[in-house]
Amino acid sequence: MGELMQGKTALVMGVANRWSLAYAIARSLAREGARLILTYQSERQRAATEELATAFAGGEAAACDVSRDDDLDRFFAGLRERGVALDAVVHSIAFANREDLEHPFYETSRAGFLLAQDVSAYSLVAVARRAAELMPRGGSILTLTYLGATRVVPNYNVMGVAKAALEASVRYLAAELGARGIRVNALSAGPVKTASARAIKDFSKILDEVAQRAPLRRVTDPGEVGDAALFLASDLGRGVTGDILFVDSGCHVMGF
Ligand code: NAD
Numbered sequence: 001m002g003e004l005m006q007g008k009t010a011l012v013m014g015v016a017n018r019w020s021l022a023y024a025i026a027r028s029l030a031r032e033g034a035r036l037i038l039t040y041q042s043e044r045q046r047a048a049t050e051e052l053a054t055a056f057a058g059g060e061a062a063a064c065d066v067s068r069d070d071d072l073d074r075f076f077a078g079l080r081e082r083g084v085a086l087d088a089v090v091h092s093i094a095f096a097n098r099e100d101l102e103h104p105f106y107e108t109s110r111a112g113f114l115l116a117q118d119v120s121a122y123s124l125v126a127v128a129r130r131a132a133e134l135m136p137r138g139g140s141i142l143t144l145t146y147l148g149a150t151r152v153v154p155n156y157n158v159m160g161v162a163k164a165a166l167e168a169s170v171r172y173l174a175a176e177l178g179a180r181g182i183r184v185n186a187l188s189a190g191p192v193k194t195a196s197a198r199a200i201k202d203f204s205k206i207l208d209e210v211a212q213r214a215p216l217r218r219v220t221d222p223g224e225v226g227d228a229a230l231f232l233a234s235d236l237g238r239g240v241t242g243d244i245l246f247v248d249s250g251c252h253v254m255g256f
Contacts, residue, residue, distance in 0.1 A: 004234040005034035005170045009084060013039040013064065013127065014092035015049045019194045021144055021225050022092035023052060028226030029233060030056040037084070039064040039075070041093075066123035068091055073089035075128040088233035089131045091143040094120040094196060096159045102201050105157040106112065116158045121165035128173050128184065138181020143170060144225075145186040145244060147252050155201040167244055174242030185232050190248030192221030215250030 015023040015038045026036055036059045040049040046063065053061035053073045064075040079086070096116040100108050124143050131141065148156035149163035167186055174184040191197060191206050200206070208218050228247045231237050246252045 002032040003232060004032035005029050005088070006032070008087035008234075009037065010034040010088040010090065011037045011079075011235060012037070013066070014090075015040055015052060015061070016045050016195055017048050017057065018052060019222075020092065021091060021129065021189060021192060021194060021222055023057055024222035024226040025090050025092065025142075026052070026056065026059075027227040028223070028230040029090075030059070032230060032234065034088070034233075036060070037062065037079070038149040041065055044053045047062050056215055066127060067119050070246070070249060072126055072130055075199065077136065079134055084134060085136055087137065087139040088231060089127065089135075089139070089141045090233070091127050091141070092167055093123055094144070094159065094162070096120065096157075096199070098163065098199050100158040101155055101199055103157075107215050107230045108158045113158055113161070116162040120159065120162035121169055124166055124169050127170055128177065129156075132177055132182055135180070139183070140237065141173070141177070141184045141234050142180060142229055143184075143186045144220075145170075145188045146191075147188060147246075147248065149188075152224060153206070154255065169176065171246070173176075173240045178241055183232070183237065185237070185240060186244045187225060187228055187232070188244050188246045188252065190214070190251055191248075192220050192222055192225070210249065210251055213251070213254055214248065215253065220248055232245050 012022050012026045019093045036056050040063045049061040055060040063069040097112045100112040145163045148160035149167050170184050170186045197203050225247050
């Protein structure tokens with residue numbers, strides 16, 4: 001075990017199962033000694049996430065639905081009452097209606113657009129505001145984004161627009177929280193087969209294309225996302241804020 005996160009507490013939000021990118025990130029942080037608090041969205045995910053959390057030394061799991069202010073307040077008040085101080089926060093959460101990822105973008109409903117923005121972008125702001133109160137030593141807030149924020153990726157649609165808002169939110173949060181020693185960054189991961197990714201139509205085709213066209217000629221391994229998160233969450237990344245770091249086998253540099 002390394003020591004990059006020794007004595008540090010990391011909150012990792014968005015662990016649904018062992019394929020979640022949040023879980024890959026938790027593994028990298030735990031390997032370097034972090035004490036982990038994992039969150040899951042709903043009762044349905046409780047057993048799986050608790051099992052994953054207890055495999056980490058001192059790990060714990062709790063529910064937090066980021067679309068509900070009362071649930072966010074309850075969860076963060078619970079941490080505060082226990083005197084928990086956070087050093088790193090990972091926001092690995094997104095949601096859009098499946099039909100909005102299957103139909104043309106111009107058919108997106110108002111409700112579907114707002115839902116994707118709420119869960120996938122606004123929730124970072126809602127989390128950062130509450131988490132910052134528990135970061136008296138400063139620290140690192142990290143979210144997960146995708147190339148579809150700035151380029152048109154077939155079928156990514158409403159989620160691409162939500163990721164654009166998320167990336168802009170990273171810059172505004174970084175500018176405001178920097179004075180408190182809190183850094184805010186995003187990791188732009190290449191496509192990885194997870195539960196959320198399966199909702200995107202023809203996702204396997206995207207994976208095949210990445211394997212052929214990316215500079216590294218292979219798809220992204222979740223462990224690579226975990227280790228890049230470790231860099232940003234630990235003191236190794238102490239000079240980096242407001243940034244989008246690509247962990248995508250270099251895919252983002254390619255033209256047609
Ligand atoms: P995942 O399905 O394992 O994780 C998504 C998580 O969001 C789940 O744990 C889900 O429960 C949670 N979530 C959804 N709505 C929520 C709510 N209201 N409250 C709390 N949690 C909620 O899939 P993943 O691919 O690991 O996704 C994690 C992040 O990585 C997302 O932001 C996703 O957009 C991003 N990302 C994924 C890929 C990929 O190819 N898998 C690529 C780039 C970025």
